[in-house]
Amino acid sequence: MDAAWIGALTSSALWQFCMHIALLSGxxxxxxxIAVMPDVHRLVVETNHWVSSEQFTxxxxxxxxxxxxxxxxIALIGWQVAGWKGTIxxxxxxxxPPALVCYAVIRLGSGRESGALQKAFRRSLVPLxxxxxxxxxxxxxxxxxDSWRAALMTIVFVVVLLRTRxxxxxxxxxxxxxxxxxxx
Amino acid sequence: MPDSNAGAAGDATxxxxxxxxxxxxxxxxxxxxxxxxxxxxxxPTDGKPTIGPLQLFISFSLLTISGFGGVxxxxxxxxVEKRQWLDKTEFAELFAxxxxxxxxxxxxxxxxxxxxxxxxxxxxxxxxxxxxxxxLLMMVLGLAYHQLGDIAAFRKALSGxxxxxxxxxxxxxxxxxxxxxxxxxxxxxxxLAFVLLGLAHVSFFIVMALLLPLSFxxxxxxxx
Numbered sequence: 001m002d003a004a005w006i007g008a009l010t011s012s013a014l015w016q017f018c019m020h021i022a023l024l025s026g027x028x029x030x031x032x033x034i035a036v037m038p039d040v041h042r043l044v045v046e047t048n049h050w051v052s053s054e055q056f057t058x059x060x061x062x063x064x065x066x067x068x069x070x071x072x073x074i075a076l077i078g079w080q081v082a083g084w085k086g087t088i089x090x091x092x093x094x095x096x097p098p099a100l101v102c103y104a105v106i107r108l109g110s111g112r113e114s115g116a117l118q119k120a121f122r123r124s125l126v127p128l129x130x131x132x133x134x135x136x137x138x139x140x141x142x143x144x145x146d147s148w149r150a151a152l153m154t155i156v157f158v159v160v161l162l163r164t165r166x167x168x169x170x171x172x173x174x175x176x177x178x179x180x181x182x183x184x
Numbered sequence: 185m186p187d188s189n190a191g192a193a194g195d196a197t198x199x200x201x202x203x204x205x206x207x208x209x210x211x212x213x214x215x216x217x218x219x220x221x222x223x224x225x226x227x228p229t230d231g232k233p234t235i236g237p238l239q240l241f242i243s244f245s246l247l248t249i250s251g252f253g254g255v256x257x258x259x260x261x262x263x264v265e266k267r268q269w270l271d272k273t274e275f276a277e278l279f280a281x282x283x284x285x286x287x288x289x290x291x292x293x294x295x296x297x298x299x300x301x302x303x304x305x306x307x308x309x310x311x312x313x314x315x316x317x318x319x320l321l322m323m324v325l326g327l328a329y330h331q332l333g334d335i336a337a338f339r340k341a342l343s344g345x346x347x348x349x350x351x352x353x354x355x356x357x358x359x360x361x362x363x364x365x366x367x368x369x370x371x372x373x374x375x376l377a378f379v380l381l382g383l384a385h386v387s388f389f390i391v392m393a394l395l396l397p398l399s400f401x402x403x404x405x406x407x408x
Contacts, residue, residue: 024388025287029396032288034353038381039388046385054343055329061345062325064352067249068318071288075319079326087326091319098287099311102295103304105285121284124403126363127370128395131377133357138382140350150347157351162358169252172348179344180337 013050014082017043018093021074026097030125033071033094035132038139044077051080053143060140065172150184235269235301237309243267244294244313249321255290255314269297290314369402 020043024036033040037060044050051059059080063073071094078090145151157171178184235243243262251258263270270278275293282292291311298310332338364370377395380386 027286027389027392029284029286029392034356036388037353038385042385042387054339057346057349058329058333058339058342061342061349062329063322064349065252065345066318066321066325067252068321069248069251069255069288069290069314072315072318072322075322076326079322080329084323084326087319087323091315091322094287095291095311095315098285098291099295099307101285101287102292103299103307105281106296106299106307118284120403121400122280123406124396124399125283126360127373127402128377128392128399130357130360130364131374131395132381132391133353133360134374135378135380135382137350137354137357138378140346140353144343144346144350146343150343153344154347154351154354157348158354158358161351161355167252168348168352171351172345175344175346175348176341177344179347180341182337182340184340184344184347 013048014078014086014089016048017050017078017081017086018089021078021090021093022097025071025094026101030129030132033074034136035129037136040074040077041139041143044081051077055080057140057144061172061175065169065176147184153178153184235306237298237302237305240298240301240306241309241313244298244310245317248314249317256293259290259293263293263297269301365406367406369406370399373399373402 021040024039025033028036041053041056045053045056056077059076060073063076064070072091074094075087075091078086078088078093080086082089141151141154145154153175157175160166160171161168175184247258247262248255260275264272264275278293278296279289281296282289285292291314294310294314295307299307302309329342361374364374373395376398377391380391380394381388
């Protein structure tokens with residue numbers, strides 16, 4: 001394959017990736033970037049094959065296990081789309097549109113009063129967020145839980161997280177251990 | 185619910201904190217005066233010395249790298265308990281405002297705090313503080329994956345981590361679903377969102393364009 005052709009492809013993939021992420025982060029009300037994960041997955045795995053399903057979930061898991069806000073899994077997927085440039089571009093694409101919206105809101109001074117309209121709007125986000133997050137969980141579970149043991153572990157961890165106050169990082173570490181030992 | 189502030193629960197993901205916050209009615213314990221989002225257009229808050237963009241950048245950088253698996257609970261600890269830039273009520277109000285804007289709530293909280301201190305420079309410094317160091321870290325992780333991705337045990341460990349991380353998302357969804365009123369119409373929105381996005385793989389934009397107006401209409405018609 002011709003190197004220039006690959007270069008052009010990479011840069012255009014990065015551009016498409018960033019534009020899509022920017023659109024998502026600029027419109028993702030109720031649930032943040034986790035709730036739009038099925039859409040990101042569709043873009044980078046199903047439609048464009050920029051990354052494999054395994055790379056996608058690995059990026060998500062690594063971002064969860066490292067310090068920093070969890071929406072930056074986008075930056076790690078950016079790395080897999082286009083290397084270090086993809087990381088920086090992904091990070092900007094995810095942070096800039098919300099920042100501009102926020103700046104506009106600050107300047108326009110809305111959000112000052114909590115009127116009936118805002119209350120209804122906030123209430124309307126709750127069922128929407130719930131549905132979006134459950135869809136994210138479902139899509140991710142379908143790609144990750146490729147054995148009954150992995151699926152069982154996910155279910156057990158859900159119960160543990162709901163019933164106890166254990167720090168999620170311990171469960172991620174346990175998952176890594178069980179996986180690394182080949183038990184899943 | 186006893187205390188719905190994002191920090192007290194000790195939950196570790198941003199959106200889990202959202203889920204904890206969500207059931208609080210708009211007129212609940214944290215939503216008193218409604219002046220937290222009042223813009224000051226860059227003027228320093230009365231009586232307090234200006235923090236300044238550099239200090240904002242450093243503070244939010246320190247905050248973000250201490251946030252394992254989600255920054256929001258740590259944000260409460262830093263902003264309210266440690267530095268006392270906000271009181272409990274202000275934090276709850278900022279959180280509510282942040283939730284109504286698109287994108288990650290933590291970014292909006294950082295930006296508003298920064299903007300109130302030193303204008304758009306402060307807001308930009310706070311947002312950059314949240315993302316800069318973790319972005320560099322993601323580059324290191326990306327490189328590590330690139331180098332180690334062929335080792336079977338490493339890949340298996342990652343897939344184990346992924347299976348655990350899925351549990352976090354499902355729990356967020358369940359916690360959020362618990363907050364949904366037990367009536368037909370809100371649950372219709374939950375089911376439609378799940379089916380369209382999760383099962384039918386419809387684009388997020390189409391789902392939002394359909395369901396946001398529908399959900400808003402339902403919420404508007406629902407009695408409080």
